[in-house]
Amino acid sequence: MTLILGIETSCDETAAAVIEDGEHILSSIVSSQIALHAQYGGLFPEVASRAHIEAISTVVSAALEEAQVTLDDIDVLAVTRGPGLAGSLLVGMNYAKGLALGRGLPIVGVNHLEGHVYSLWLIESADPVRFPVVCLIVSGGHSEIVLITGHGEYTLLGSTIDDAAGEAFDKVARLLNLPYPGGPSIQNAAKEGNPEAYRFPRAMMGEGYNFSFSGLKTAVLRAVHLLLIVRRPPK
Incomplete structure (x- = not known):
């Protein structure tokens, strides 16, 4: 049996798992930072880094306690090495390096997008994953379609050429004065809205497997401008 302690600090959540x-x-x-960043209307990198520093020891201790193990039982350390916010990544990397040095443990740097892909293997109720598979990754600043033909064998089929889906949601929510994070706020507001009130363009289609959300974001910006500044509805 091999026990792995995983540490993740790539963005605005401090996480650990055994x-x-x-x-x-x-x-x-x-440990989520949503409440911290909500007051700024979006992610504030410096605030994220400081919050990771404050939370990481407590989060790791809680993960060990929940698993009913100690650091003496851990065989390998895994830590997110990127992509992500530089300051946030440094907190997790330095903490993991300190543990590895102090405990004499091997340490593995993990690509955070690859971590999303391999989370499929952790769903015990799901059917076994069989290659080849096509994986859609929609996470924070990333929107990608990847062909996976084997472990560690990836072909990027398409990605966003401007904003990622999550970025578009957050920016549009800010335009509409909705709280952060934008996705859930827009979804909740839409439940009370009129789906026929406005005609917005769909995200880019017909350009291979790439995405583009900037046109949709700009259309919302124009609609808000017409309503608030010119005070007439968009056509």
Whole structure:
């Protein structure tokens, strides 16, 4: 049996988990920073870094406690090495390096997007993953379609050429004076809205497998401008 302690600080959540044999989740602890960033209307990198520093020791201790193990039981450390916010990544990397040095443990740097892909192997109720597979990754500043033909064998089929989906949601929410994070706020507001009130363009289609959300974002900006400044509805 191999026990892995995973540490994640790529963006605005401090997280740690203990995984058995790379397949079974013994614990998973997440400290969210949504309330901190909501007052700024979006993600504030410096605030994120400081919050990681304050939370990481507590989060790791909680993950070990939930898994009913100690650091003496851990065989390998895994930590997000990117992509992500530079300051946030440094907090997790330096913490993991300190543990590795102090405990004499091997350490593995993990690509955070690859971590999203391999989370599919941690869903015990799901059917076994069989290659080849096409994976849609929509996470924060990333929107990608990837062909996976084997472990570590990736072909990028398409990605955003401007804003990622999550960025578009957050920017549009800010235009509409809705709270951060934008996705859930827009979804909740839309439940009370009129789906026929405005005609916005769809995201870019017909250009291979790439995405583009800037046109949709600009259309919303124009609609808000007409309503608030010119005081007439968009056509």
